[in-house]
Amino acid sequence: MTPLDRTPELGGCGADAAAYVLGALKDEEVETFRRHLATCAVCRDEVAALQMVADALPLAVPQLPVPRRLRRRVMSGVRNESKIARAAAARHRSRLTLARRVAAVGGALAVAAAIVGAVVLTSGGSSGARLVQASVAAPAGSAVVRLTGVHAELIVAHMPQPPAGKIYEVWLERDGRSPSPTSALFGVTSTGAGAVDVPGDLHGVSEVLVTPEPLGGSLVPTHAPVIVAHLS
């Protein structure tokens, strides 16, 4: 037995660092430990040292070749999304003009900061589109949801960048139910502009929400909404 083997029982500072880097803490414990990390240099050092080992653990796995069909599936998905993104980029340029107009209106509404009720800006019109002004937590930010039939787009302006390591995720909420995740993840330009299609069936959707989430998105919201658009 080495000296390292003599103290299996642990308590106090540093006791959770190994479980944390291995992903073995429960969700509520993770939050508590992260708050502790913000104030404890000892635990931060411990996590940094052990994280390097945890990051190396995938190498312990026997290496297998990638199935060809998996490569085809992934690259096919990427190319499809790339085409859609290019088409969307073309539309995006015209939307930016709209976003600037929205910002002018929404900026005044957002000065009050915290989230307030949504306002329907326009309804109907020659294009059949309806614009729903969303409530935005960021003081200078503004956002609208543009509804065309069953299709919806979220257009934002003057939004802050998501926090480091986070991305904005769009959620759909139906009355009395937990928000459902969508595949819509987005960032914003250096001026805070952005536009993203809202995927999924909007039937019965009462609110479109946006939260900052870890890269790759989440299955349940981990942060309070920064954008809320009431559709009904």
Added chain:
Amino acid sequence: MQLVSDGEARAFEIVFDRHGAASFSLAYRVCGRRAMAEDVVQEAFLSLWRSGARYDYTRGSVRSWVLTIVHNRAIDALRRGAVRDSHDVAEEGAAERVAASECTESEVVRRDEARNVRSALGELPPEQRQVIELAYFGGFTHTQIAQTLELPVGTVKGRMRLGLTKMRLALGDSPEVAI
């Protein structure tokens, strides 16, 4: 990664070719089933494609970033109620199958690193290796492990810490260098 951030599908293809095998191997080790592992890797890489612009090169290697996302997705898939059939990881013996012709210099370095990590893990006392594998590859929390092994939670945490610390000493300060 800059090209991926710019939405270049061909650049992303290179990222997949570099890290796809390690990702699939990790997902398969966690999920234990090929179909589920393939789904996990597909989801993970598509989410990487969508969020490529969010990669922060100051916070670690691309490989580490990719594998972290694959690992999280695999554990999520497992915890979403996937029935854990006995892992048909019998293929372990048939691993390291990448054809010799694909064996580049960086691949040789990576294999050396992999051997070192496997050795460091394998040389741990069984009870320390067990809790690390149950947590990292099995997706179990420390309380679940404690219940399963009928041990105090503090003992489980202690074994995790001792095991990782020993691995760190065995690997040196920078086991991630070649990842």
